[in-house]
Amino acid sequence: MSDDNYEKGLKIRREVLGAEYVDKAIANADDFNRPLQELVTSYCWGSVWGREELSRRDRSLINLAMLTALNRPHEIKLHLHGALNNGLTKDDIREVLLQTAIYCGVPAAIDSFRIAREVFAEREAENK
Amino acid sequence: MSDDNYEKGLKIRREVLGAEYVDKAIANADDFNRPLQELVTSYCWGSVWGREELSRRDRSLINLAMLTALNRPHEIKLHLHGALNNGLTKDDIREVLLQTAIYCGVPAAIDSFRIAREVFAEREAENK
Amino acid sequence: MSDDNYEKGLKIRREVLGAEYVDKAIANADDFNRPLQELVTSYCWGSVWGREELSRRDRSLINLAMLTALNRPHEIKLHLHGALNNGLTKDDIREVLLQTAIYCGVPAAIDSFRIAREVFAEREAENK
Amino acid sequence: MSDDNYEKGLKIRREVLGAEYVDKAIANADDFNRPLQELVTSYCWGSVWGREELSRRDRSLINLAMLTALNRPHEIKLHLHGALNNGLTKDDIREVLLQTAIYCGVPAAIDSFRIAREVFAEREAENK
Amino acid sequence: MSDDNYEKGLKIRREVLGAEYVDKAIANADDFNRPLQELVTSYCWGSVWGREELSRRDRSLINLAMLTALNRPHEIKLHLHGALNNGLTKDDIREVLLQTAIYCGVPAAIDSFRIAREVFAEREAENK
Amino acid sequence: MSDDNYEKGLKIRREVLGAEYVDKAIANADDFNRPLQELVTSYCWGSVWGREELSRRDRSLINLAMLTALNRPHEIKLHLHGALNNGLTKDDIREVLLQTAIYCGVPAAIDSFRIAREVFAEREAENK
Numbered sequence: 001m002s003d004d005n006y007e008k009g010l011k012i013r014r015e016v017l018g019a020e021y022v023d024k025a026i027a028n029a030d031d032f033n034r035p036l037q038e039l040v041t042s043y044c045w046g047s048v049w050g051r052e053e054l055s056r057r058d059r060s061l062i063n064l065a066m067l068t069a070l071n072r073p074h075e076i077k078l079h080l081h082g083a084l085n086n087g088l089t090k091d092d093i094r095e096v097l098l099q100t101a102i103y104c105g106v107p108a109a110i111d112s113f114r115i116a117r118e119v120f121a122e123r124e125a126e127n128k
Numbered sequence: 129m130s131d132d133n134y135e136k137g138l139k140i141r142r143e144v145l146g147a148e149y150v151d152k153a154i155a156n157a158d159d160f161n162r163p164l165q166e167l168v169t170s171y172c173w174g175s176v177w178g179r180e181e182l183s184r185r186d187r188s189l190i191n192l193a194m195l196t197a198l199n200r201p202h203e204i205k206l207h208l209h210g211a212l213n214n215g216l217t218k219d220d221i222r223e224v225l226l227q228t229a230i231y232c233g234v235p236a237a238i239d240s241f242r243i244a245r246e247v248f249a250e251r252e253a254e255n256k
Numbered sequence: 257m258s259d260d261n262y263e264k265g266l267k268i269r270r271e272v273l274g275a276e277y278v279d280k281a282i283a284n285a286d287d288f289n290r291p292l293q294e295l296v297t298s299y300c301w302g303s304v305w306g307r308e309e310l311s312r313r314d315r316s317l318i319n320l321a322m323l324t325a326l327n328r329p330h331e332i333k334l335h336l337h338g339a340l341n342n343g344l345t346k347d348d349i350r351e352v353l354l355q356t357a358i359y360c361g362v363p364a365a366i367d368s369f370r371i372a373r374e375v376f377a378e379r380e381a382e383n384k
Numbered sequence: 385m386s387d388d389n390y391e392k393g394l395k396i397r398r399e400v401l402g403a404e405y406v407d408k409a410i411a412n413a414d415d416f417n418r419p420l421q422e423l424v425t426s427y428c429w430g431s432v433w434g435r436e437e438l439s440r441r442d443r444s445l446i447n448l449a450m451l452t453a454l455n456r457p458h459e460i461k462l463h464l465h466g467a468l469n470n471g472l473t474k475d476d477i478r479e480v481l482l483q484t485a486i487y488c489g490v491p492a493a494i495d496s497f498r499i500a501r502e503v504f505a506e507r508e509a510e511n512k
Numbered sequence: 513m514s515d516d517n518y519e520k521g522l523k524i525r526r527e528v529l530g531a532e533y534v535d536k537a538i539a540n541a542d543d544f545n546r547p548l549q550e551l552v553t554s555y556c557w558g559s560v561w562g563r564e565e566l567s568r569r570d571r572s573l574i575n576l577a578m579l580t581a582l583n584r585p586h587e588i589k590l591h592l593h594g595a596l597n598n599g600l601t602k603d604d605i606r607e608v609l610l611q612t613a614i615y616c617g618v619p620a621a622i623d624s625f626r627i628a629r630e631v632f633a634e635r636e637a638e639n640k
Numbered sequence: 641m642s643d644d645n646y647e648k649g650l651k652i653r654r655e656v657l658g659a660e661y662v663d664k665a666i667a668n669a670d671d672f673n674r675p676l677q678e679l680v681t682s683y684c685w686g687s688v689w690g691r692e693e694l695s696r697r698d699r700s701l702i703n704l705a706m707l708t709a710l711n712r713p714h715e716i717k718l719h720l721h722g723a724l725n726n727g728l729t730k731d732d733i734r735e736v737l738l739q740t741a742i743y744c745g746v747p748a749a750i751d752s753f754r755i756a757r758e759v760f761a762e763r764e765a766e767n768k
Contacts, residue, residue, distance in 0.1 A: 032606050032632070033625045035691075036613065043683045044230045044618055051675075054223035061186060062193035062224055066231050069197035071327055071583055072619040074626075094288050095182035096190055101292065102172045103194050105489040106300055107328040113289045114330075120288070160478055160504070161497045163307075164485065171299045172490050179291075195491060199455055199711055202498075203491040222672055226679065233617040234684050235707060235715040241673045242714075248672070300486045310479035317442060318449035318480055322487050325453035327583055350544050351438035352446055357548065358428045359450050359459075361745040362556055363579060363587040369545045370586075376544070416734055416760070417753045419563075423738065427555045428746050435547075451747060455711055458754075459747040556742045566735035573698060574705035574736055578743050581709035607694035608702055614684045615706050 006038065009046030016049070016056065016082045056086040061096060064088075068100040068112040076112055080119040090120065134166065137174025144177070144184065144210040184214040189224060196228040196240040204240055208247040218248065262294065265302030272305070272312065272338040312342040317352060320344075324356040324368040332368055336375040346376065390422065393430025400433070400440065400466040440470040445480060452484040452496040460496055464503040474504065518550065521558030528561070528568065528594040568598040573608060576600075580612040580624040588624055592631040602632065646678065649686025656689070656696065656722040696726040701736055704728075708740040708752040716752055720759040730760065 014022045029037045049059060060083035067076045083093060093116055101109035142150045157165045177187060188211035195204045211221060221244055229237035270278045285293045305315060316339035323332045339349060349372055357365035398406045413421045433443060444467035451460045467477060477500055485493035526534045541549045561571060572595035579588045595605060605628055613621035654662045669677045689699060700723035707716045723733060733756055741749035 030629075032602055032629065035606065035610055036621060036625050039610065039613060039683075039687060040618055040622070043679075043687070047679060047683070048227055048230050051223060051226070053219050054227075058186075058189060058223075059227060062190050062227060063231065065190035065194045066197045066228065067619060069194045070232065070617065070619060072623065074623060075619040090288055091181050094291065095179060095186075098179070098291055098295065099176055099182075099187060099190060100194065101295060102176050103191065103489045103491060104198065105326065105487045105492075106296055107323060107326060107331040107487060108489075109292060110296070111328065111330060113292050117286075117289065158501075160474055161501065163478065163482055164493060164497050167299075167303060167482065167485060168490055168494070171295075171303070175295060175299070198489065198491060200491040200495065202495060218672055222675065226675055229676065229679060231617045231619060233615045233620075233710065234680055235615060235710060235712040236617075237676060238680070239712065239714060241676050245670075245672065304483055304486050307479060307482070309475050310483075314442075314445060314479075315483060318446050318483060319487065321446035321450045322453045322484065325450045326488065346544055347437050348442075350547065351435060351442075354435070354547055354551065355432055355438075355443060355446060356450065357551060358432050359447065359745045359747060360454065361582065361743045361748075362552055363582060363584040363743060364745075365548060366552070367584065367586060369548050373542075373544065414757075416730055417757065419734065419738055420741065420749060420753050423555075423559060423741060424746055424750070427551075427559070431551060431555070454745065454747060456747040456751065458751060560739055560742050563735060563738070565731050566739075570698075570701060570735075571739060574702050574739060575743065577702035578705045578709045578740065581706045582744065603693050607691060607698075610691070611688055611694075611699060611702060612706065614688050615703065616710065 005042040005046030005050070007046075008050045009041040009044070012049050013041055013045040016045075016060075016085055017078060018081060018085065021078075021081075057088060060086040060088055061092070064093065064096045064112070065100055068097065068108050069104045071108065071111075073111065073115055076115050077119055080116055081123075084119075084123070133170040133174030133178070135174075136178045137169040137172070140177050141169055141173040144173075144188075144213055145206060146209060146213065149206075149209075185216060188214040188216055189220070192221065192224045192240070193228055196225065196236050197232045199236065199239075201239065201243055204243050205247055208244055209251075212247075212251070261298040261302030261306070263302075264306045265297040265300070268305050269297055269301040272301075272316075272341055273334060274337060274341065277334075277337075313344060316342040316344050317348070320349065320352045320368070321356055324353065324364050325360045327364065327367075329367065329371055332371050333375060336372055337379075340375075340379070389426045389430030389434070391430075392434045393425040393428070396433050397425055397429040400429075400444075400469055401462060402465060402469065405462075405465075441472060444470040444472055445476070448477065448480045448496070449484055452481065452492050453488045455492065455495075457495065457499055460499050461503055464500055465507075468503075468507070517554040517558030517562070519558075520562045521553040521556070524561050525553055525557040528557075528572075528597055529590060530593060530597065533590075533593075569600060572598040572600055573604070576605065576608045576624070577612055580609065580620050581616045583620065583623075585623065585627055588627050589631055592628055593635075596631075596635070645682040645686030645690070647686075648690045649681040649684070652689045653681055653685040656685075656700075656725055657718060658721060658725065661718075661721075697728060700726040700728055701732070704733065704736045704752070705740055708737065708748050709744045711748065711751075713751065713755055716755050717759055720756055721763075724759075724763070 010022070026037055026041075049056075060079065063079045064076070064083055067079055080093065097109055097112050097116065100112060138150070154165055154169075177184075188207065191207045192204070192211055195207055208221070225237055225240050225244065228240060266278070282293055282297075305312075316335065319335045320332070320339055323335055336349065353365050353368050353372065356368060394406070410421055410425075433440075444463065447463045448460070448467055451463055464477065481493050481496050481500065484496060522534070538549055538553075561568075572591065575591045576588070576595055579591055592605065609621050609624050609628065612624060650662070666677055666681075689696075700719065703719045704716070704723055707719055720733065737749050737752050737756065740752060
């Protein structure tokens, strides 16, 4: 794996998802999941998020929609934090999720709205 | 169904997907699928696309990602036209689809890239 | 959004899912998710469930199957209550879910069977 | 595989999907796909469709919804024929598919409406 | 249902998933879910797992990949135990799950890696 | 992107999918989809298929199952060729696909069986 992509990816991943979360994920990796951590950091965050042709705000926008379609609550939660870190407002998030109701169906949207409210409550409790 | 939402939705739907396509879809509706045409126009295009809190460019961006995740080639094709009509560039589209490779998996991205190239070729042939 | 559809939808939603649950969902809505509550009440419950061409029993029947296919446990739970409120028997529910084993795969059916048993136990505990 | 279930399943499968279609599928089977034909006939049609606790009309109803959610056009087409053979009206089918628009999302419903119109046109051409 | 297939299936199911787990599942079955238990034991475990043309190791390998794609955490957990019982090593499991990152998308792989680590920890705690 | 991974991936991709197919895909790439070709070659084929901890036979086995679950016919076709190139027999393929009937549902298996028969017929016609 290219060291450059890994370093670039690590930097972006920490900026988007939060340094504390990412450092902990990497520190907790063992021989079993370390190759996944490296693959994700290098390819997802280095080779794709690292491309400058689309803004981070746009990348967060499409992630919320995609992850709702894909039905992956853990990642939705993580990328709701990422979206807020990347400057999406609560109103932006509401609009994306309303649109998922139309295309992915109402149950998908309801699930993501519930997770979003949990994330907002957590961040308020932490004064983020 | 609210007449206002239907009229608002019809206007937006024609602007995004093209008046010719939409008028034909509505003219071809029969008793079987007219309720769907009305629901989609009013609900999808009036009540959601009609909300001004998100730009049409942003709505196209997330649709391409969502429809790739949902594996719906007919709608992907339609919304690729919509995306270009809403001002997304070919580079924007490439970036969205590259990101789907990471989150939806490589086969999903490959399918949407192939459809996108077909749409580009069609539009070039028609000098759009 | 048409006020008529909203009022019609609200009445049906309360009858199917239970007045207490629905009133609480609406009372707990904030600026973030109120538009979703309104969209769902008006379109899902007013414009579709409000159509009289299919019985509520039939609508519950297909919802259990669809939601199993869609892998949405929260909604499955909710619509198991709705199905029982709409007159489906435990035997009807078993038959729908057995059929999902064939078409959606065994793991989908197992998940819904487990949720159904939880719902039955809850209702027995409450003497419903 | 139980011979009883296979024979029972074969009878039901021919009644629902049409004897001509089923006989051809079985005649065309080779060593590669014969085990699938046998599994499907015995398991799907004998052990599940063969249960009398749910009417064939109800089983067709839920199949149309489930197959739309599952995004399987070949099977949707087949089971639209089955649904009509089992006594569902075009109005019933429209209602099921309208409901899929809400729960599975609009693109899923649009795809199934299109297939349904093709099936209706084919059957009219054959005076079925 | 054929008694032979049920008996054959029960034997294999107990060997793969563990006798204790399977016996408990069957003992806990009531009139509602007994038909599912029987269908699964006979068809899934008797008619398919009972075929000798593919090794149990291979069947576990493809199950981990399929269940990750299908997004069914309860079954993934169960079949991780099955995979280890069938002789897959932790390294084999890591490789399968890394490959799901490519084809099913990164969020699917992350979910299965997390479940796998939980299963490994449980088994270590029990000295299995 | 690491040049090493790209070169390693290109070699494996050509061996598995056929040199002619891959060379054509790369030659036909334009500015729009070249980044996808590069990402797939390096990431999918270099970083994952390039890992030696799992045999190519095993990787093909799980791909057929996963792609069936994911409902991606173009990729299924491609990887059926890959599976045969990697030494899977028609019997192996039948067994994998029979198992998908249980876990992904019967319609998924039927679709993949149909594609497999088309691939076998094509290869026979070409004396492969």
